[in-house]
Amino acid sequence: MSAKLDRLIRQLKESFGERIGEPVLAFGQVTIVVPTGNYLDVVRQLRDDPALRFEQLMDLGGIDYSEFTGYSGKRYAAVSQLLSITHNWRLTVKVFAEDDEFPVVASVMDIWNSANWYEREAFDLFGIHFEGHVDLRRLLTDYGFVGHPYRKDFPLSGYVEMRYDPEQKRVIYQPITIEPREVTPRIVREDGYGKGGGRA
C-alpha cells in the first residue's frame, strides 16, 4: 500500500508542482492543502488527469479549527475525500477559507455532482459559503434555524428549546432552561502520552 501512496505523491508533485502545498503522508493517507485561488483548477485536473483520475468525491465536510490545540491559521476549511476507482487510491484535499468572518470556498458541484448535499450541509453546519453552488439551502437543521451549530463557539445545548404552549395552543420556541455542564473535562497531555506501550 505504501509504495502505491509514494507513487501517488510523486504523481501529485509532477502534475501540480508549486500549485499545491507539499503532499503529506500520515496514518496511511495522503493529504494536500490547496490554495484558494488554485482550488477549482486543481480539483478539475485531479478528476480528468488520466494519471490521477479521481472519479468519485466520497465526502466533503467542513471543519472549524479555532480551538485546535497549538493552531494559529485560517479558521475554516472544507475537506474532501476523493477516491479513484481506476487506480484504487484515495486523497484528502483541504482548502482553507480566506476570510474567518465570512468564509467562502469555491463549489465543486459541477465537477462532482455528489458535492451538492455535502456543500449544503457544510453551509448549514459551519456557515461556509460555496461560491457557484446553485441551491445553497440549509440541509439538516430546522426551517428558520438561526446560527451554524457545528462552529466551536456554538454551545452544545444550543440557544433555544421547543415546547407546546397550552395557552397559545401551539408549539413555541423559548430560550433554553437547561444548564450546560461538562462531566469529563477536555485535557491535552504532554507529547507521547497516549502513544501506548503501557503494557504491564
Added chain:
Amino acid sequence: MVTEKAAAVPDVKNYTINFGPQHPAAHGVLRLVLELDGEVIVRADPHIGLLHRGTEKLAESRTWLQTLPFLDRLDYTSMIPSEHAYCLAVERLLGVEVPIRAQYIRVMIDEMARILNHLLSIGTHALDIGAMTMVLYTFREREDIFDVLEALTGIRMHGAYYRPGGVYRDLPDQMPKYKENKFKNAQTVKELNEARSGSLLDFLEDFTNRFPVYVSEYHTLLTDNRIWKQRTVGIGVISPERALQKGFSGPMLRGSGIEWDLRKKQPYEVYDRMDFDIPVGVNGDCYDRYLVRMEEMLQANRIIKQCIEWLRKNPGPVITDDHKVAPPSREKMKGSMEELIHHFKLFSEGMHVPAGEAYAAIEHPKGEMAVWAVSDGANKPYRIRLHTAGIPHLAGVDELVRGHMLADATAVIGTIDLVLGDVDR
C-alpha cells in the same frame, strides 16, 4: 376561431405534493416534495434532518470511548458495522494492533449485519410495492440474527460491542434457551431449543446451513414474480458514469455494473483471507440491485461459515493488551496497583489519541461508510465527520425518479435502502 379554441383548453399546471414526513413508505421521517405533471414526477426535493441528532457535535464533548455507542444509532437496521469504521479510524491514529481473533469476530459480525440489513431492505421494499408476505419471511430470519447479537452483546440492536483495539468480549459458550410456559409446552420448547443446545457458534452454524434454503424461498416468491418485475425492471435506472458522478457506493454502484467492493479492493481486517465473490448488475435498475442484494446475502453466508470454522480452531485474546487503550481484565485489576490505575484513568479521563487526522472507510451493507476522525491529542475527538452511504443515495433520488410515475417513487425509495438515522446523523 383559433383564440376561442385555445381558451377552451383548460390551463394545466404542475401539481406539487408533499410525501411524508410521516408516511409508511418513506422508511422513517423523510419529507419529499414532489412536483407532478399529471402522474409523472417532474422534480423531487427531499427535505431531511427531521432525525438530525447532531452526533458529530455530541462526539466532540465526549471521550473517545463514550462516542462509540452513538455510532450504533446511525443506521439502525445494521448497527454494528458503523462502530467498525469508527474503531478503524481511532486505531489508525493510535497505531494499536487488533488481535487476529478479534478481526475474525468483527468480520463475522459485519457479515451478519449485512444479512440483517439486506433482509430488511428486500422485505420492506417488497412490502412497499405490494408484496406483503415477503416481510413476514425476512423478519423470521432477522430474529435468529438478533438472538445471536443478544447472546453476544446483551442487546438486540445497539450492541456497542467493538472497541478501539478489539472487541468487548469473547464469544459466549452457550445460548439463552426458551422456558416452558402456559403458551409453550415441553415438546415445543424442546424443538425450539434444539439449535440452542450448543455454543453461539453452533447456533450460528445451524443458521448458515438453513439460510440458503430461505434465500431460495425468497427467489420463488419474488424473482420471477410478474408483478414484482413490472414494478422494478427498468425503474430508477442509473448509468455507471452517473453513479460515479453522484458518489454512489455499495449495491447502488454494483447494480450499475461497476465491480467495486472495499472488502476486495482495499481489504481491512481479514477480508483478504476470505473466499467470496462480488455480484454486479447489468442494467442499473431496481431489479438488478435487488438481485445484487440477494446474492450478497449468500456471499455473506459463505464468509460467516469461513469465520466460524477459523474461530472454532483458534482461541486467543480478543482485545489489545495495551492498557492505555483497553482496560485490563477485572481479575488483574483487583490484584495489581498499576492495573487499577490504568483502569481508573481509562474510565475517568479516557484514552488520549495522538494528534492527526484519519479517514477510515468500510464496506457497510449500504455502501461506503467512513469516519474522518480529527484529534488534537486530547481525550476527546476534536472533530468526527461521519460519512454514511445513505446521503449521496438520497441526494440522487431526484435523478432516479424524474420522469417516472408517482407510484414508482416508493420503488426507488425502497431500492436505495433508505434509513433516515443514517442520512440525518
